[in-house]
Amino acid sequence: MTTHVVPGLEARFALASAVAREAGAIALDYFKRHETLVVETKRDPQDVVSIADREVETMIRARLHEAYPTDGILGEEYGLERGTSGFTWVIDPIDGTSPFVNGMPNWCISIGLLHNSTPVVGVIFAPCHDELYAGAFEMGATLNGKNLVLDPARTIVNAVTGIGANSHVTPAVVAKIVEDLLSAGGNFIRNGSGALMLAYVAAGRLVGYYEPYMHAWDCIAGYCLVKEAGGWFHPFPTEGERLTKGSPVVAASPGAIDDLRRIAGV
Numbered sequence: 001m002t003t004h005v006v007p008g009l010e011a012r013f014a015l016a017s018a019v020a021r022e023a024g025a026i027a028l029d030y031f032k033r034h035e036t037l038v039v040e041t042k043r044d045p046q047d048v049v050s051i052a053d054r055e056v057e058t059m060i061r062a063r064l065h066e067a068y069p070t071d072g073i074l075g076e077e078y079g080l081e082r083g084t085s086g087f088t089w090v091i092d093p094i095d096g097t098s099p100f101v102n103g104m105p106n107w108c109i110s111i112g113l114l115h116n117s118t119p120v121v122g123v124i125f126a127p128c129h130d131e132l133y134a135g136a137f138e139m140g141a142t143l144n145g146k147n148l149v150l151d152p153a154r155t156i157v158n159a160v161t162g163i164g165a166n167s168h169v170t171p172a173v174v175a176k177i178v179e180d181l182l183s184a185g186g187n188f189i190r191n192g193s194g195a196l197m198l199a200y201v202a203a204g205r206l207v208g209y210y211e212p213y214m215h216a217w218d219c220i221a222g223y224c225l226v227k228e229a230g231g232w233f234h235p236f237p238t239e240g241e242r243l244t245k246g247s248p249v250v251a252a253s254p255g256a257i258d259d260l261r262r263i264a265g266v
């Protein structure tokens with residue numbers, strides 16, 4: 001597939017970047033008064049959400065739907081609306097809601113786009129850092145306009161790996177991941193936003209990211225960014241109902257692919 005067989009990609013990419021900034025401004029306004037937010041829980045007491053997540057997703061969906069009414073949209077808070085164009089937007093209005101409601105800056109807006117099953121746009125905006133990560137299929141990836149190109153000399157031993165976990169997996173599974181990574185000479189970071197850590201992989205800050213169970217809205221944008229920066233990702237299943245279910249998420253810089261695949265068993 002080349003860009004000329006994906007008509008309309010560049011315009012969608014530009015829209016995603018503009019909408020991510022607009023969404024970031026709304027979210028940042030809530031973040032500045034996060035103490036006043038009513039924090040609700042979802043699956044468990046660690047799985048939190050507030051009006052900020054819902055309002056931001058509502059705005060993003062409205063903008064995308066207005067511009068591309070036949071595209072599908074999957075968002076964390078309001079689910080999947082199927083489209084007919086072959087494009088499906090995959091959005092997380094706020095990834096890192098736990099840091100967000102607890103007053104930490106590690107959160108982002110994540111807007112991905114699938115063309116059939118291929119991630120073709122990835123835009124991640126981190127408002128507290130004013131960092132816009134933007135990539136599109138065969139167009140490369142940038143951070144605030146600067147090209148991102150991964151260094152193959154970086155490995156799990158000489159760089160840091162991001163990991164994540166939630167209550168979908170057992171403590172023993174998480175403990176084994178940490179044990180395997182440390183035993184291989186690596187070390188880990190978890191900052192509370194899987195999408196932002198995937199953007200950090202694209203930026204060469206982290207050498208890889210592994211989380212055993214995440215959703216499409218957590219990873220599709222980051223996957224596109226990592227690929228466009230020269231890295232690798234483990235494909236997320238997008239067929240039928242699987243698009244809305246969880247799956248292992250693994251992405252790596254070239255020098256970390258083999259080690260992370262072994263640790264993740266993919």
Ligand code: IPD
Binds near residue numbers: 096097098211
């Ligand atoms: C969560 C974050 C977290 C990851 C969880 C995700 P949310 O997303 O990405 O880092 O470990 O699995 O659910 O709830 O902040 O959008």
Ligand code: CA
Binds near residue numbers: 092095218
């Ligand atoms: Ca998320």
Ligand code: CA
Binds near residue numbers: 092093
């Ligand atoms: Ca979210």
